[in-house]
Amino acid sequence: ETGVTQTPRHLVMGMTNKKSLKCEQHLGHNAMYWYKQSAKKPLELMFVYSLEERVENNSVPSRFSPECPNSSHLFLHLHTLQPEDSALYLCASSQGTLTSGYTFGSGTRLTVV
Amino acid sequence: GIQVEQSPPDLILQEGANSTLRCNFSDSVNNLQWFHQNPWGQLINLFYIPSGTKQNGRLSATTVATERYSLLYISSSQTTDSGVYFCAVVDYGGSQGNLIFGKGTKLSVKP
Numbered sequence: 001e002t003g004v005t006q007t008p009r010h011l012v013m014g015m016t017n018k019k020s021l022k023c024e025q026h027l028g029h030n031a032m033y034w035y036k037q038s039a040k041k042p043l044e045l046m047f048v049y050s051l052e053e054r055v056e057n058n059s060v061p062s063r064f065s066p067e068c069p070n071s072s073h074l075f076l077h078l079h080t081l082q083p084e085d086s087a088l089y090l091c092a093s094s095q096g097t098l099t100s101g102y103t104f105g106s107g108t109r110l111t112v113v
Numbered sequence: 114g115i116q117v118e119q120s121p122p123d124l125i126l127q128e129g130a131n132s133t134l135r136c137n138f139s140d141s142v143n144n145l146q147w148f149h150q151n152p153w154g155q156l157i158n159l160f161y162i163p164s165g166t167k168q169n170g171r172l173s174a175t176t177v178a179t180e181r182y183s184l185l186y187i188s189s190s191q192t193t194d195s196g197v198y199f200c201a202v203v204d205y206g207g208s209q210g211n212l213i214f215g216k217g218t219k220l221s222v223k224p
Contacts, residue, residue: 031210033210033212035212037154042213042214042215042216043199043201043212043214045210045211045212048210048211050210055210056210056211058211088154090154090156092156092212094210097203097210098143098144098203098205098210099143099144099163100144100161101146101158101160101161102146102158102201102212103158104148104155104156104157104158105155106153106154106155107154107155107156109154
């Protein structure tokens with residue numbers, strides 16, 4: 001375990017379903033992130049929360065909705081996804097957003113059918 | 114935005130061999146990190162190394178910020194070193210906290 005825990009590890013959902021991904025960090029960090037890793041594409045930033053405030057939404061479709069209720073927890077709510085949204089979704093945390101290392105969770109492998 | 118290029122894209126080693134992975138970046142950085150992604154998808158932070166040299170066991174890394182490159186050294190490779198190694202830098206000119214990843218070096222260590 002790295003100190004960042006993601007659940008579930010695997011998720012299969014239909015295009016009309018609503019599901020949520022959960023991320024919890026035990027490192028005392030004040031910034032949390034959602035990244036997406038698709039096949040044959042570099043990892044790409046989706047959302048950044050710093051001190052529980054969303055500071056960046058990297059042009060992500062509204063069918064992805066983040067929530068950060070406190071500095072230790074981050075959720076990604078999913079609804080009416082498309083098959084092309086199938087990917088590995090990685091959560092990360094860091095102390096500040098500029099000059100520290102990032103710690104990633106194990107990821108949720110999402111398949112949309 | 115900042116560009117990150119890694120080489121080689123693929124590397125096959127015999128167990129016990131040494132290797133050097135390279136990361137070039139197009140602009141000055143204050144945050145450079147090396148990660149190892151295992152076959153199950155987990156990204157492990159190996160080094161936070163915006164400049165200088167660090168060592169951790171069989172791994173070491175050197176970043177020469179003025180020349181815009183970083184090197185990751187793996188000595189006495191083991192089969193458990195297999196996976197993809199990513200270099201990533203924070204793009205200060207773009208989205209806050211945006212860690213820009215290279216395409217990675219896929220390493221296979223054969224027994």
